[in-house]
């Protein structure tokens with residue numbers, strides 16, 4: 001591997017819910033500046049991994065180091081402020097707000113203004129608002145949503161709604177972006193557009209963790225893959241290695257998967 005630095009290091013991570021071991025000792029390392037896919041059957045623990053990474057759950061055991069800093073024990077807003085943003089498996093938009101307003105919600109996750117300062121509209125608040133608008137504008141542009149900025153989010157086709165969620169996460173200026181099934185519900189054209197968007201995001205210097213079941217998309221866009229099964233790592237490697245791995249084929253991919261998009 002030519003990638004220089006490790007952005008995320010997960011070590012022996014465990015998450016149990018009562019009797020269910022959703023993550024049973026997961027370790028992997030994500031180098032900076034690439035698309036790292038996490039695949040596996042339903043219930044493998046993919047979304048749980050994201051929830052632990054974002055501080056929604058406190059893991060039962062293990063470590064998560066982001067750029068060398070331990071995330072375990074930090075509340076979710078601190079983790080967001082360090083530069084980790086996510087989208088959700090189920091769409092979470094404000095349908096009666098505009099696209100721009102939805103995306104600006106993401107910027108506020110990184111805002112430095114106190115509520116009191118905001119209420120008094122101090123000069124630094126106006127300065128910050130300008131900065132947040134700029135970040136939102138940049139995120140909309142990267143996602144090719146600028147022409148939809150003033151539309152109501154609820155009036156958009158589904159593919160664009162999913163894209164607004166990505167723009168909102170990007171508006172927080174993350175170094176690491178977690179995407180939970182961004183292709184779910186998209187048609188072929190929208191999926192190809194998503195692939196291009198993921199490549200543009202990587203080119204902009206953002207590392208992506210991609211949870212996705214759409215194998216043609218995963219295999220064509222990812223630099224490396226982690227395969228989870230029943231909360232454990234089944235395999236890790238480049239797409240060609242994963243596609244040729246007999247354990248992965250038996251557990252997940254099956255024999256007749258087409259990888260071309």
Ligand SMILES: Nc1ncnc2c1ncn2[C@@H]1O[C@H](COP(=O)(O)OP(=O)(O)OP(=O)(O)O)[C@@H](O)[C@H]1O
Pocket residue numbers: 017020021022040041042043044045046047048049089
């Ligand atoms: N809050 C929770 N309480 C109890 N069990 C949970 C909770 N969250 C997840 N689980 C369980 O943990 C396991 C992993 O679930 P998770 O949602 O992480 O899977 P997944 O890989 O994202 O699956 P899918 O591909 O269907 O989205 C499942 O057995 C699930 O029922």
Ligand SMILES: [Mg+2]
Pocket residue numbers: 046047048089
């Ligand atoms: Mg899931």
